[in-house]
């Protein structure tokens with residue numbers, strides 16, 4: 001697995017505001033959206049493109065456009081939904097699939113409770129959106145499901161990651177097919193499974209405690 005921590009002052013600035021417990025949901029949603037767009041810029045650095053001819057008012061030259069099959073964006077419900085607009089702003093022609101994951105609190109195993117993904121993902125580049133890479137359980141199950149359907153290059157975009165989650169994903173997917181892009185890798189997980197210092201429960205900060 002490759003890990004890319006995006007080192008940029010605007011990323012750090014927005015992340016700091018997201019961490020602040022005083023940041024209310026409307027501002028949190030806007031900042032998360034902006035931060036994802038910055039992360040997506042780095043995450044799409046190797047997105048597949050094909051050359052095309054373009055005629056400018058002055059001359060003809062070669063440019064490029066996105067190759068096919070088009071990339072697939074997969075937000076993990078619920079908190080990943082808060083990252084969707086920020087991602088599709090940069091990749092407006094990407095298709096979007098949805099995955100709802102739930103974790104059994106005893107076995108800690110994550111399973112899909114909602115799955116709206118194409119059956120065949122052969123050759124597909126997939127961008128998974130999940131704000132918090134904590135234990136890695138949800139992402140391991142998700143990446144395995146996508147790989148089983150034929151996804152080729154999978155990139156997980158997270159706002160924050162814990163070292164424990166990075167290590168778990170890395171041992172599950174030691175090759176280069178998976179990349180994790182995040183704004184920071186924090187200290188560790190607490191006993192309750194929160195990333196510390198973190199930003200709290202991303203779903204609650206985005207949408208409130210429901």
Ligand code: URA
Nearest residue numbers: 132194195200201202
């Ligand atoms: N999920 C969250 O929303 N926050 C954490 O700190 C860990 C997992």
